[in-house]
Amino acid sequence: MTRVHDMGGRFGDGPVRPEAEDAPVFAEKWQGRALAVTLAAGSLGQWNLDVTRHARERLSPKDSVRFSYYERWISALADLLVEKGVLSTQDYSDGGTAEPHPLSSRALKAESVAAVLAKGGPTERPLTVPARFEAGQRVRTVRPTANRLVDGGHTRLPSYASGAVGRIVRLHGAHVFPDSNAHGLGEAPEPLYAVAFAASELWAQPEHPNDEVVLDLWQSYLEPI
Incomplete structure (x- = not known):
């Protein structure tokens, strides 16, 4: 199904403006954190890459067109965590509990990030x-x-x-x-x-x-x- 996210070949969205070669990897610090949280959440084993892509596609058209790239990532992740029962909407409002999460043993450690990124997700x-x-x-x-x-x-x-x-x-x-x-x-x-x-x-x-x-x-x- 064609949705607002399917922008390839579409007219009317304005020019593509490539970033300068010396531009930082992340324009703002929170964008790097958004990537890190998405990677860490994926390591919990509750979904696959195609599920995450579909979650981003299902953002409301109003949000999808106004959100930046990493805003789409973090918003779709927030939806997915609730859909899969990892968190509740209440957790977002009150910060959760002090009790260990059932999936805490699967937490991605900093020393494991490089290996996870190198492994990728072969299909x-x-x-x-x-x-x-x-x-x-x-x-x-x-x-x-x-x-x-x-x-x-x-x-x-x-x-x-x-x-x-x-x-x-x-x-x-x-x-x-x-x-x-x-x-x-x-x-x-x-x-x-x-x-x-x-x-x-x-x-x-x-x-x-x-x-x-x-x-x-x-x-x-x-x-x-």
């Missing part, structure tokens, strides 16, 4: 679903852009590529399917492809018609031509 899995496409084959993305498993659910197919014709560049192997993983339906890994699209296929009046855009797309997003 590649054994290829158990046959690959339908091969390099050089022309395909079309499904239309409309939507999660076929959960009405209004998370999907990684951007709206600007819906119904577009592209060319398979390569197979990345099998990766966790976000449309399933974001909703507690299992990892359901399936083939993931790099797909090249002509700029003229994606936009009516591309500034550089000969450019190509390469998107990583799961097999469920693609149809043969």
Whole structure:
């Protein structure tokens, strides 16, 4: 489903203004803390990466458009902690209790942060679903852009590529399917492809018609031509 967060290729949001090369990593100190809290909360093991992405997508349109990048992160995290029963809304108002939290043993220690960041969150899995496409084959993305498993659910197919014709560049192997993983339906890994699209296929009046855009797309997003 197309929501306000799906901004790729959309007009009317103003120019993209790259930061200066010497700009600090975090414009304000609280932004670094927002990243740290998000990382620490993720280490509690109560959700996965796709769940967090879906939480950010579900922020109200009014908040999503006015929030900065890290405001979206911390606001979605606050919602997610309550949804998963880690905290309550009362905890936010009174600071919680002095009693140890049931998940305190999973707290991320400062000395473990570097290893956690280095490990990342690998999504590649054994290829158990046959690959339908091969390099050089022309395909079309499904239309409309939507999660076929959960009405209004998370999907990684951007709206600007819906119904577009592209060319398979390569197979990345099998990766966790976000449309399933974001909703507690299992990892359901399936083939993931790099797909090249002509700029003229994606936009009516591309500034550089000969450019190509390469998107990583799961097999469920693609149809043969």
